[in-house]
Structure formats: structure tokens, C-alpha cells
Amino acid sequence: MNIVNKVTIRHLKENKRRTLVTIIGVIISVAMITAVSTLGASFLDLMIRQHISTDGEWHVQYKDVQKEQIKAIQEDSDTKSLALSSDSYAYLEDSANSSKPYLFFQYYNEAGMEQFPITVVDGRLPENEHEIAISKEIITNAKVDYKIGDELTVEVGERVDLSENDLLTQGYPLRRDENGLAEEIVINDNKTVTIVGMIKQPTWEPSWAPGYTVIGYVDETTITEKNPVDAFVVLDKLNGSLYDHATSLADTHGIESVNFNSDLLRYYGITKNDNLRLTLFSLAGIIMAVIIIGSVALIYNAFAISVSERARHLGMLSSVGATKKQKRNSVFFEGAVIGAISIPIGILSGIAGIGVTFLYINTYLDGALGSSVDLELVVTPASILIACVISIVTIFISTYWPARKASKISAIDAIRQTQDIKLSGKAVKTSMLVRKVFGIEAEIGLKNMKRNKKRYVATLFSLVISIVLFLSVIFFTNNIKKSLEMTQNDYQYDILIYGNGDIEKEDLAKFTTLEHVTNYTISEEASGHIETLVDEANISPQMKKLLEEEILAIEDGKYSYYVTLESLDDASFEAYAEEIGVDPNDFVGQDTPVGIVIEEISYEDGMTGKLIETKAIEAELGYTLDIKEYSYSDMEMEEPVSEFVGSIQIGALTNIVPMGVNTVGLGGINIIIPQSTMAELDVDTVPYLYLTSSDPIATQAAIEELNDLNLYVYNIHERRQQEEQMLLFMSIFIYGFITLISLISVANIFNTISTSIGLRKREFAMLRSVGMTPKGFNKMIHYESIFYGVKALAYGLPISVLVMLAIHYSVNHTFEYGFQLPWISILFVIFTIFLIVGSAMLYATAKIKKENIIDGLKQENI
Template identity: 25%
Template sequence: MKNYSEITKKYLKFQKSRTLLSIIGIILSVTLITSVGTLAVSIRDKMIRETKQEYGDYHVAFNGISGNAANKVMNNFEVLNYGIISRENFAIINKTSEKEMSENRWAAPYRYLNIKGYDKNAMAMLKVEAKYGRLPENSREIALDQWILEYMENKPQIGSKIKLTVGKRINTENGKEIAVNTLGDVDWSAEERFQVEAEKEYTVVGFLENKGIFQSDAFIAKAITFDDYKSISDDKKYFLYLQMKSMNNIEMKAEKIAAGINISDVTSEKAGKLEAPNFGTNDFNIQYNNSLLSLYGKSIYEGVNSSMFWGFIIAFALIVICTIAIIYNSFNISVLERISQYGTLRCVGASEKQIRKIVYKEAFFLSAIGIPIGLSLGTLVMKFIFYIIGFLSLGSFYDIRMVISPLVIILSGILGVFTVFISAVGPANQAAKVSPLEAVKNSGSTKVEKIKKIKKSLFVKYIFGIEGQFANRNIRRNKTRFRITVFSMIISIVLYIVTSGIMGYAFKTGLAEVGKSYTYHFYNTYGFYDNQQSNGIDKSIYLNIKNFNSVEKSYPLYISDSTILLPTEKVTHKYYELRKDNFVVKEGNAYRIGGNSFVSYGDEGLEELKKNLSVGTTDKDVLNKEKGVVLVNTSKIYGEKGNSVVTDVTNYKVGDEIEIKIESAGDNKYKKVKIVGIADKSILTDKYNENAGLIMITTPEVYKDVTGKDNISHIFVVAKPEVSHTEITEYFKEMQRNNAAYGYTDNEKASKENKDTKMILSILLYGFIFVVAFIGCLNISNTISTNLILRIKEFAVLKAIGMTQEAIRKMILLEGLLYGLVSALYGTIIGTIVYYIVFKILAGVSEIPWTMPWKDIIVAAVSSILITAIWSLLSMRKVNFGIIADDLRKEN
């Protein structure tokens, strides 16, 4: 050996098991960082692509702008790229029949094609795709929504020429053309009229992919043609979709551009909804693609940006701390095993600096092996997971692709090196400060610190006997060993509580919701606007649907808007602060609150509601007897900062009565209903009341008693996934032909995505929790087993003075249990505090009432105690058998 530091290589080769364990710890740490980073980048990429597909690849849109103003906007310095759309005209497809007009009072007088001219950039930005054929390439070609073919007389095919009667839709109230903005594209009125201007001929070249949910009673279909816009007419209105050079301060830039085209009041109002905030005048509208901007951290709401940034920082910090704990334990255990060896080196002249260098060199060798393997393994693990997801085509993750980010790989490597050497600092200093005499005298003992006299614990002795008293002294006498063991377990508990809490938060707020939970929605069009008895769905239709072989579940919905009298003492402080402007109408000692929903989902709905019940009952007999309701006491309110707030509205308890008045009942009398249950959220449609009111769910019998009506307004169908649904859709079409007031939406694709996406998110999050738990178990195993190995002489002494093998076993088991108890105590407290901090940060995106994560706390605490007990029992095998004399002479 030419150099003292070469002892590092010899040790690593000699102690192969310990070296392998240390390398595995580093590999797991770097794998965790790499895989989480790769997962985050890949999911963000997926969300960006999905958002672009659904909302478009633009930052801000100027809708209904004149040709002169359009030129100014397009030539603005801040604009990188733009797409142009203009409305060419509306075209009549057919006249609505008198039968349909009489049955559906909301029907438009015609079914229209909304013809717009797109340039290539607009087609690319808005992700316009042809399901069949291709997109138009000149102004004489056209592509249509496929569903409109049903209403076209000649049923044109690709390549067919069609003549269209084009013109303007006129508002009969003011005689003006319906405004050119986003609302005018999708809305219609029974009183509007059509002003014919000309006939145009087009060649059908394609049919468009339907991105939304199919709705059977629509009256306006999309049709696009091509226009290169080499010349911009000042007589037309345009839709400009802009990509800015920089997304920083995008709201200020858009307002500045708008101010430059002399539109004076575009900045006067801002909408509260996060998905599509807009403001403007009657014929001009600015719309931000905030769904896309928020994924780049450039939302127009600073609170959203800040919440996303700090949420990411805290999550990543927890992972880094976890990796430091793993590697620190590995090095610390390695040093503790060799205290006597370091003491021998000090005896023969090694300085503190040289001892530190030995430890750091060991860290270098281990990281040189572990980090590259960790980087590769983390990447391969995610590759395998994405392959499985893609192969199974699960939910909205079916097209997720793995993004191997050089930045993630480099940062993971740097963090790996950083954590290894940070973890080595403590053990290196500890090894360097070993006193030669003390180290040699203790022959490998971990007793580096002074053992202070510890007072007898009469309580522990009374409960667990002398073995318990020994166990209590052992875990407290060496603070270093105690802190190492407890720290590793605390980190695992904290990560579990925080991760589980975030997952629960995502599902409670609906951030993890994709699509719909039901497959089909059948409705009476009038049911959206009023609830007269004549506007319901015949009960025979519901019974027929219920008996279809392809139907798994079906739910009738009876619904009425209602006003309640809310006593002042029953209003929650949070709700009052958010809605104080609404608390102006008082009747006696109560506020009159509107926007409440009084509903029944039938007996089937009550069964489904059981899953969300927090207190009380959903038993229909109790509800009928007590004239009762199950109260959904939470409401979703959109805040001024772009976030949504889910908060309790009242302090009502089970047994309280609510005074309720049905808006369509025709009288002003309030009736009393009794609360027999309180649910966390509703089912099927809105989980919370988004009108800032309550949802009261009851039986059809109580609904009829209170409202005087028993008409079904909607039917929600959950179809069996493994069979054809043709009989359902054909039946809906037949019902609609018989009565034009009926309509339906097909949510089959969205429903499957919702179910599968929930499963994938659960797998990913619980997979992460499993990895964290596995790392925690590795830490615990490492620490406890090493503690026992280093105390072989101690156990030999105890046996020599008369302690039996069973007594030693009991002492070791009690030590493990005490470690688990202490770790559970501190881990659950710290974990809850950290989760509360993360919860408050995430409130900038969506706020819900804070609740203690008792379930996660109990699971973490019980698991901690059980795992330490199990590993203590497993580790006993290393000390159960041995001759006392041999054990007293042993070196570690």
C-alpha cells in the first residue's frame, strides 16, 4: 500500500455487503430524483400537448376586431406569430319544422353552418383536424362537422359540390346583426331571423374531428374554408390568435396593444373563471389561453403562478431530504462500524485531515458507481411505466410520451453528487474527531459520546419489566445513534403524509377529474330553463333505459332551484367573507339565499351518495319519514385571484331544519325539511354547488311533497364498458324524433378517460408512496441491524451477568417499538405541519377547507411501529446464537 488513502479501496473490497448496501442506497436515491423529475417533465409535456389540442396553441386572442385594427396588432413588436380567422357568413342547412318548434320552444328557426375562413397558422394553432378527408386549401373548398350531414338534404360526400344560401343572422329585438364574438358563434334564439345575401358553391373536402362532447340538439355546426388573407378588408371582423415573443406580463402587453388600437374600455372588467378569462366591449373581446399559460408558469393570475412554483419547490425539497437521509445513514453506519480502525490509524499518526480524506474518497468511489446506475435506472423505470400505460391505452394518459430532459439528467446527477458529499460531511468529521485511546479501548463500540446517567423510568419498568427499562435506557444513552434511526423514519412518515394529502387534495378539488363519471345524459331541453310538470321526461323512458342489457346503472334527476332562509348564526365566517355583498336581504333573523339546488337522484342515487356521506344516513325510509334531506354543505366560489374556493356554507348539523321555498312552485310559502345526513360532495354532475349555494338531496317522494311535482328532468346513464351501446343511442334518437324537446349528450369517451385516468393517477401516486416506504424500510433495516451488530459485546456482557436469551429478545423488540413510537410521534407532527404548508400554498390554485389527515396519520404511525418491530425481530437472528466468550472477543 503506497498511500494511506488506499485503505479505502481495501475496505470497500473486503466489506462487500456493506459496500453493496451503500451503493444500493445511492442508486435508489438518484433513481428517485431522476424518475420523479422525468415523470414531472413528461406529465407537463402531456398536459401542454393536451391543452393545445383542446384550447389551441396561442397565448391571447383578439376577437371581433376590424381590419384596420387587425393590421396594427399583427405588426406589433411583441407578436411572434399569428393566425387569422374571419366569419365568411352563416349558411342555412334546413328550416326547423313546425313540430320541432312547437315541441322545443328554444329551437332556432334554422340549422346553420357557421362558415369561417382560416389561414394555415390558425388551423395549426387551433389544432383543426379532419376526421375524414383533408382540410381546405383554397376558398372554394370546405370541411364540415360530420353530425350536420343528418340534416342536409343531399347527404354530400367527400368531393361533392354543395350550394349554400348564405347571409346574416339578425337580432329581432334591435334589427342588428348578431355580434361577432365567441358568444355569437354558439348561441341562438327562437326569435332571430335570417337575412339572405347570396348563394355560394363549395367542394366538400373533409369532415371535422369533433373535439367536444356530442350534443344532439345543437343548431349551429362548424364549417371552415381557407383564406390566405393577403389583403385585409376593413369591412370585415376578424379573430386574431397571437403567439407572443415572451409570455412574461402577457396581460399588460395585450392591454397595451388594445390601447394602441383605440379601444378605450377593454381593461375595465375581468372575468373570474380561470379557464377563459376575458374582458371587452360588446363587439370586441380579448381572451387569454390561461390553461396553457399556467402550465408555463405565466398565468395572468400571480397567485396561481406562485402556488405552482412553491408547491414544486417544496415537493422537490422533500425528495432531496429523503435522499440525503438514505445516504447519510449509509455513511454514518459505515463509520460507526470502523471507529476502532480509525482510532488505530490515529494511533499510528494519521491526522484528522487524512481521516476525512479517507471518508470523502470512499464517498467518491461509491458515487462514481451509484450515480450513473441511478440515472440509468430512473430513466429505464419511467420508460417501462410509460410503455405499460401506452400499451394498455389507459385514460387520457394513453398518448403520454417519455421526455428525457438533459436538464433533469444533469440536475439529478449534480444533486446526487451534492447529497453524497453533504451526507459524508457529518460521518467524516465524526471519524476525524475519534480519540485514539477511546476508540481502541471501545473496540468498535458506538459509544463515542459520554453516557450520561439516566433516571430510572418507573412507569416503563412497571409496564414492560426490567427489559423495558433497559430498552428505554439504550435508546436514550447514545443520542447520535438515536437521532440517526429516528430521523430516517421521520422522513419516510413525512413524505407519506404529504404525498397522500396532495393526492386527496387533487381528487377533492377536481384537479384530478378528467371527463365525466357517466356515459350518457338524456334530458328534456325545457328542464334546463324551467321545471314545469309538462316539461319532464316520461317515467316509462327511464324504466326502459334501466332495463337495457348494456346499462350498468341509471339515475333519474329531479331538480328545482330554491331559496332558503339561512339564520345568521348558521352562516360560516369564510362563506360570509366571500359573499358578504349577497347578505343584504333579511327576513327576520335570517338571510334569504338563492341559487340552491333541491334534487333527487332516485333510490339509485342514494346508494351512490353513501360513498360521500360524512355523517348521518341516506336511508330512504328515514328520509321519507322525517321529510329529510342529505345536505351537501360545500360550495365552490371563484375568487378574484383566479383560484377556486371550496368552502362550507353553513354550520348546520344533523337534526337541524331548513326553511326552503321552491322558485317554480307558484307560491311564496317556505316549507321545512330536516337534515338527516351531510355529504362531502354530490354525485354525477357538479360535485359542489357552483352558484355559491347548497345542494339538498332527497327521495322522489319528499321531492314531490315539497315541490308539488314528480317530473324527471334528466337521466344519467352509466353503460357497461364491455358491450355495445348501440341500443342506448338508437333509443335516444328515436325519442328525439318523437319529441324534439328531448336531447342527449354522448360522454362515452370522456367517461372512460375519467375512470382510467383516476386509476393511472392512483397507480403513479401510490407507486411513489411505495418507493418512499421501501426506502424508509431500507433505512430502518440498515440502522437497526447495524445497531444490533455493533452491540454484540454488550449483549454478551448481559448474558454473562445472567440475562436470558428471551429477556434480550424482549429488550430488542421493545427498543424497536420505542423507536417506532418516537418516530411516529415526531413524524406525524412534522408531516402534518409540512402538509399544512403545502396545502396553504396550493390554495392559490384551488382552496378547500382544511381537515386533519387523520387516516394518513394513523396509517403512518401504525406502519412505523409495525415495521420497526418486524425488523427488530428479523435482526435478532444475528445475535441469538453465539458463545459468550467468543462474542466478548469479537471485532466488528
């Protein structure tokens, strides 16, 4: 180590506080980058594992393939593993559950049994085509006494709808009509199999599925043209070319249908939707740019605040014969030493912080939602490398400019620091209004900031970056959550029950008193085709755009809306009215029926693939809608017959959707009315019962025991739970991200201001030496805090709005909704910035005021 570097090390040790503050600044910056990248990678890993645990692992599906096609797929260079699958149905004799009278045979080869989630509770999985593993639900729910070792002879085939002759899958509940079953199994084979194991009911079997799952074995030697299978492929390498490659492979070998696991591929950052890809890349680019700028600012300020002290040190080196190159190398060496200490600690701190957070969160996930997977800490080499490179480059930039400038000035000027302090009248001129309004202390505080422009700009830049960073992340995460909510179904219930034919709402009421039922809503929906005419001025903004583009036609200044007309039982309507803040009594006993209109809707644009949020209708309270029901009185008629059924006045507009109601698409409108109003209208209705339950499985079993009518029962508890998990995981990511950025922003401000104040010891001692009282000193600090806060907000808020607009523009490639500033967050920032700046300055000056004035005037180092 040469003498200059030894002197630099000694200088760092003597200036312990400045060195420590600089190291802390770099540690915080590196920890921020590492934590953000680790949090993102861990979140995506969680989504991937969660999806695989419930739906299995596959990337591409080739439908109905033959032996030669299977061989071609298997030999493809991109294929990592290949799962084969087929299915069939058989009647389950003596099933105690009338809603599940079938056995659903799901056949897999060995790879399929590994790739798809199958949990064995007893015995083993089949190893040849003469063995099966049955769902334990067959014994516990269907009450059929099967056991391991039993031999079954069954006739298997395809499930077919009798009315439309369509094939039915497990996603369709049992079809019934007034004559009983409206479907049958078309037998095409006879099997004799032995039960070798029992499995837990698979996660991919819907609760309303009519068949109990039975796992069978696919024997590749038995595949024929009349007995094809589906091929599920796990790819070796995932990239955007997989779509074209799979399609090309299918065309080459005559495979008619190819499907992609879009949900899983999306978590890998791969999507066929160009708009979504553009949204993801642009959003990632914007938020990473904000984070990197914040990181650069944090590290740079840690060095820039102490430029004066470093310049003084370099001036002393120059006075004893150090060359320009030696002075520059001295500063670079200082940066290297600080980086060598800070970067490893920062990386470990970021990883450790996220790891501890995950330990706490996993406890909550297991207890609250019973999640099948835990958050795992995923540290990628790329994230560590990026954090290191950004930190090294930033430290180099932060040290290069001070060293370059200091190397050019004379030793005397560097020691006296005349290059930093500007005392010309123009440089420190302040308005007379400042003294008259705020007093001499405010004027001195303002002049203090102007005396050293570099220190002032560095502090101001730190504040502005913190504001932009915080508000941008808030807006970014709010948009991510909003986008996720638009893609999810808003399930507010666990079980849906409805029927056809002569089912009345009174027939459903008996299920509301079952054990475990915690809440319910009985609704009636008009079953006919209901429409209303809406004035052009009152139609949806999106429909007005279509009018301008001549995509939509309108007649006589009115547009025909389709109407979803639904009534709620008295208790549910009263609770709903109170929830949206209106009096339920205003909707009953009126001369003209009054209803609640759901104002905000979301729909997918078929042309662009965008998810768009817009108003269903732009109307004021009191606007009257004339309701007509359309029907064909003769099947040969080309035009339907309309019948006026009544007028409904808009009594409330809301974005809150009641339990069980699905919002309409573009050109439609939801109207919610009391059940008494529905009775006044001459329309046919279908009753629906929506239940929430503390034990949905037990409630479903009880419903099935009482189900002596042709009722459909949908238990969507698991799907609702999955979506709640998804929203919770996203909330964890969002609030963890916001908390991280908030802590970093506060640390950045405290770091910058405390260092800045520390470097002004002599200045403050001089003011006290000429008679400034403690009260006056405090007033000066308060005014400086106000000036910094106002100036930071003046720059930070407009820049933040520009970044928000860029984020909103990026999101609008895939999700279209109105731009809305996060006003609560902005108000929070305005309040907090003054609080933090004031607290930081008071904290930093508290120690200085206790020091002796003479010692302060003599102070050389901090």
C-alpha cells in the first residue's frame, strides 16, 4: 500500500462519523436493490409453485395425438418431459350422492402422475392399465364400500348432453330437466381393474363435478387412432419462441389442436399477448429506473455531502507534493474501501430482511388461509450481480467528479474551501419579504442554504428523490393490485344453488338454516331478454368512442341496453342499501319503482384483448329507464316481440356489487331492486341462493342430503380461497415493497440532512458566537426545514405525477381505466416530508448545540 492510500485510510479513521454515514448510505442502497429484486423473484417463484401444486406442471398441451406424433414430440429438442393423459366416464352403482353418479377415469403415464398433483393416502398409484387408485370421497361421500384389492368391471365411455349431443367434461355439473337426467354415458369400452390405492380428492376436481376421480394408467402400446391421448409437455427452456415452435411442430406432424398453460407461463414472464408483454416490460423498466435513480442518489449523496471535507484533505496532499493522478487515485481508493465494506453487508442485509419477513408471513399464511405452499427466499445471481454493478458504478461516479475537480484547484484554495462557499451578494440575495414576514432567523436560514449550493442541492435532490420514489412505488403497486382485481372474479360466497323448471325461492329457503351457514342472499333474476333504451348523452364513455369510430350505430338518439334485473330478499337488500349509504325505505312503496344501478363495469375488448374499466351508464339520480322484455312468439319470426313491463327510476349509483351478482359487459346494465318490486313487474324469474359457510364441505354434504329437487350446487370455496390467496400474496408484495421504500426514503433523508448539519458545526458555532440565542437558533432550523420541504415538494410532486402518467400509460396497453392520483398518499407525503426534515434537523443540531463554541470554531473533522 503506497503512502497516499495509507494517509487516506488514516483520514477515514479520523473522520469516523462521516465515514460511518457514508458506509450506511451505501449499505442502504445495496440492500434496497437486493431486497426489491429478491422480493420480486420470490413472489414469482411462489406463484409458480402455487399453480403447480393445484393444477400440475405443464407448458404445452397437444390434443388427441397418436403414437407417431407422440414420438415426434418426445424427440423434439425442447421437450424435457412428456405426460400422456386421457379420460372416460363410468356409472357408479349405488352412489349415495345423486349429484355425483359417475366414476371419472383420469389416465396418466408415469410422468403424468409426477407432473400432476396426486396425493396418495393409502396403497400406491397404478403401474399398468389393469390397476387404478380411487378417490377416498367414493367411500366417505358416495358411501360405496370399496377397498384396496377389490376388482371392478366397468363400462366406460364419453359423457354426452342429450339435448345438444355435446361432450361434457368435469367442469359441467350433472345435467337435469323435468324428466330427470338430461345426459348419458356413451359406452365404448369394457374394463376390469383392481384397486391398488386411495388418493385425496384432487385439487383440479371441481366440487360440482358429477364424477369421482379415479386414477388409471396410460399404456402407450394400446394407443390407437380411435383411442388417442393428450400430450402435456414440460419444456427444457422457456422463452418467447415456444409459441411459434409448438405451433410449427403441430403443423408439421398433423396435430390439430395446441393449448398453452398461459397462467403458468405468465409467471415466467412469457406471454403470447403482445400488449401484456409490452405492459410488463415497460412497467419493469419504469420501476427499475426509479429504484436505480433512488439508489444512485442515495450513494451519491453520501459522498457529495462531504465534498468539502474531502477537498480539504486532497488540498493537504497536494501541498506536500501529491500529483493529480495520486489525488484522483486517493479518492477512488476511498470509494473502493467503502464499497468493499458496504456492498457485502448491504447484500446480506437485504436478503436477511426479506428472509425474516417471509418467516413471519408464512406463519400467517398457514394459519389464516391454509396455503399449500410457503414463501421461500429466492436469491438469484442476477440480482446480486446487478446490486454489485450498480453500487460499484455509482461509487465510481460519486468519487470521480469531486476528485477531478479537486485535482484542478490549488492547494491553498482546496484547504480554504473557497471553491464551495460563495459569498457574493447576488449568490446569497434574499427577498426583503422573507425578513418582514418570517424574521431575521428565516433570512439567515435561507442565506445559509444559498452559501453552499452543492450541499443545498445535494440535500434537496435527496428529498426530491425520496418523494418521487415513494409516490411512484405507491402508484405502481396500486396499479398492479387494480390490474389483478380486474382479472379475478369477485366471489363473495362459498356455495351457489339454483334450479330450473318450477323451482321457487321458497324451495331454496330451507338451505339457509343449515348448520355452518354464516350468511346468505336469495336473489331472483329476470330470465327473459330484458332491454331498455338509453339516451345517447347517457351511454357509456367507451360506447361513445365506438360511436365516434362508427363501429356502433344508434337509432333516434337512443341505444338499446340489455338489462340484468335482479332482486334481493328483504334482509339482504336492506344490508346492501346501508352498505352503499342509502335508505332502503326509499326503494319500496314508490309510485315508480326505484332501483340501484351498478355504475362501474369491467370487460375484455375482443378486438384488442384489453381489460377495460368504464362506467356502464352516465346518468343522474332520478333518470327513468323503460324496461321491455323481448321474446319470439313464433320460432319462424325474424323480429322478436317486445312487451313493456314497467319503468324503473335510478335511486342510487354505486360501484359496490352485492353477493352473487356478476357485472355486465359493455352495452349492459345491472339493476338491483327489492323483491317486492320484482313481484310488481310482469317478468319470469329464476331464483338463486348464495351461501357463505364456516365449513363449506359439510354444508355441501348437508345440501346434497336434502336435495330432492333438480338443483345445481356449486361449491366454489376452493376457488374463492385461491383468489383470496392470490390477492393476499399480491398485498404482501405491495405492502412489503411500500414499507421497504418508505424506510429507505426516511433513512435517505436522515442520512443526508444529518451529514449536512454535521458539516456545518463551525458555521453554527460562529452564529452562536455573535449572539444568536437558542430560541433564534431553533427558529432558524425550523425555517430551514420549511424551505427544504416546500422546495422539495415543488419539484418532487410534479416529477412524481409525470412518472405516474408513464406508469399509467404502460398499464393501459393491457388494462384500461381512468387515471387517478393517490391523493391520500400525496397528503401523507406532504405532512411526512416536513415532519421528517424537521425531526432530522433537530436531531442533528441537538448534539451541536451542546458543544462548546470555541471547540466548534476550531472543528476541522466531523
